[in-house]
Amino acid sequence: MLDHTKTTPASDGSAARMSMDEVRAYMSGHYHEPLSIELLAQLAGLSPNYFGEAFKKATGRSVMDYLTGLRIGRAKQLIRETDLYMREVARSVGYSDEYYFSRKFKKEVGVSPSVFGRSARQRIAALSASSIGYLLPLGIVPVAAPLDPKWSPYYHYYYQSEIRVHLEAPDSGKDADNIKSLMAAKPDAVLIQESCEAAMEEWLASSAIELIRIDAEDWRGRLWQTAKALGRSASADRWIRAYESNAAQAKQSIREAVGADRFLTLRLSGDQLYMYVNRGIRDVIYRDLELAAIPRLSEVYNEPLSVLELAAIDPDRLMLLVCPDAGTRMQWLSLQHDERWRSLKAVKNRFVYQLPSNPWFEYSPVAVSRMLEETVLLLTGKNPTLAPVPVHGRPEGSEL
Structure with missing residues (x-):
């Protein structure tokens, strides 16, 4: 049972009321707890009905849909990065019923948690920052990719901890370093859009790593090429x-x-x-x-x-x-x-x-x-x- 004594404002209104952004931040930190609209409305100092309307206007989603998004997002991360049993994943993100969690997950993601887990463990490396942008829509976080806070700030900000091996930029002249990093990352496949340097091309040709080269005219075609190679056509379509x-x-x-x-x-x-x-x-x-x-x-x-x-x-x-x-x-x-x-x-x-x-x-x-x-x-x-x-x-x- 959630103890509300330290997290809800006093009934006399003496405690500071949370802004909508602060409520969202609170949800991000407490998504694993049994949050209710009534509790969140109390934190904001609003009636439940008015809070629900204001929240949807601010975020574009209902309170419960937003909470579900937080929980399922965290569940996807746990499935990708840990060996927890599914019931442990469910409890970690706020669901006491493993089967209810599985139904929620499939509704949000399109596949069951077990299917997502099997496919999410594909080890794919990206040789350019833009190639990351072809893997993420398919539910794949690359095991290795070029990352830098200056020339790929978005991916660096959101995925620096999830992409375990950070490569140098393809035109940095550091192919030898990248080859060593790829050897350590042990990818199953490497995604390439443009041609790479001779040393990298030669090493990839001699390795047992599958080479996925995408060269369609537009991004939709390239996403389809990537999805077909990785068995993710349904994800590309969605x-x-x-x-x-x-x-x-x-x-x-x-x-x-x-x-x-x-x-x-x-x-x-x-x-x-x-x-x-x-x-x-x-x-x-x-x-x-x-x-x-x-x-x-x-x-x-x-x-x-x-x-x-x-x-x-x-x-x-x-x-x-x-x-x-x-x-x-x-x-x-x-x-x-x-x-x-x-x-x-x-x-x-x-x-x-x-x-x-x-x-x-x-x-x-x-x-x-x-x-x-x-x-x-x-x-x-x-x-x-x-x-x-x-x-x-x-x-x-x-x-x-």
């Missing part, structure tokens, strides 16, 4: 259907916010502006969301553009990628004081959205999903995710 459902909702929400406004995507490198579209921008901005743009931006594009030429186009809204080197950052500061720039319709209306390199320079299912979420946040102000978007751009001129 993930793509969920993404397309989210994209349809995002499209409607954004259309209501921006109407028929015309967009232009730019990249600033050094002192040169470019009309710019990479594969992720093409797929998310111009295909899935169908934002209005000048015709030639419907495909991958990278064409130099002067400020005068930009002024002649004068789009309603601008999305801008600024390369992270010091010289480009200085040029960006200078450009913002250029009268020709300041006279642009998008600048005057504060409709310039600066995009970070992560995830916008990555091309993977996880990256495009994050791009979709960030675009909704930028253009509507609404966060479509259950948790704060960890890396996102902001409208120019907004307060930090």
Whole structure:
């Protein structure tokens, strides 16, 4: 029985009431306990009915659905990383009945805990950070992958403790170190998107490790290739259907916010502006969301553009990628004081959205999903995710 004496506010209201974020944090720390809507509402100082409505408005999910998500997420981690019996996993995440837990797990994940456990123990290595974004949708956390807080901050933040062997970047010139790390990780297979260095290619060819090479035109095709090789086609299908459902909702929400406004995507490198579209921008901005743009931006594009030429186009809204080197950052500061720039319709209306390199320079299912979420946040102000978007751009001129 849960002791509420230390966790609930006093009935006279003397104890501080929790904010909605604090309640969510409390749930994250106490998900294994028998939490009720009444208890959580009391922590927030609200009636149960009002609390339930406020919680769903803030998170997009009901209180109990959110709690189930926390419990099943932790259960997946325990199944992947420990040898606990299923009844022990169930009790560890707040379910006293192993069979009820199994039904809940299958409803949330799509497979039973035992099936998930067998497949989750596949040992797959990824040779690039973007390859991680093809494994996670299939329920696979790689045993080894390149991780760095600067050039793969999302994966580093969320998966640094789960990815046990951290490789160097493919272009770091440290293939010998990576080979030693892979030998220690003992993967069953290695996922490769692009060609790798000669030493790595030679070692992989001579090892007993299966090589999975994906080269389809777009991320959906590459996800299907990966899923087929790993026996995860059902997971790929579920993930793509969920993404397309989210994209349809995002499209409607954004259309209501921006109407028929015309967009232009730019990249600033050094002192040169470019009309710019990479594969992720093409797929998310111009295909899935169908934002209005000048015709030639419907495909991958990278064409130099002067400020005068930009002024002649004068789009309603601008999305801008600024390369992270010091010289480009200085040029960006200078450009913002250029009268020709300041006279642009998008600048005057504060409709310039600066995009970070992560995830916008990555091309993977996880990256495009994050791009979709960030675009909704930028253009509507609404966060479509259950948790704060960890890396996102902001409208120019907004307060930090």
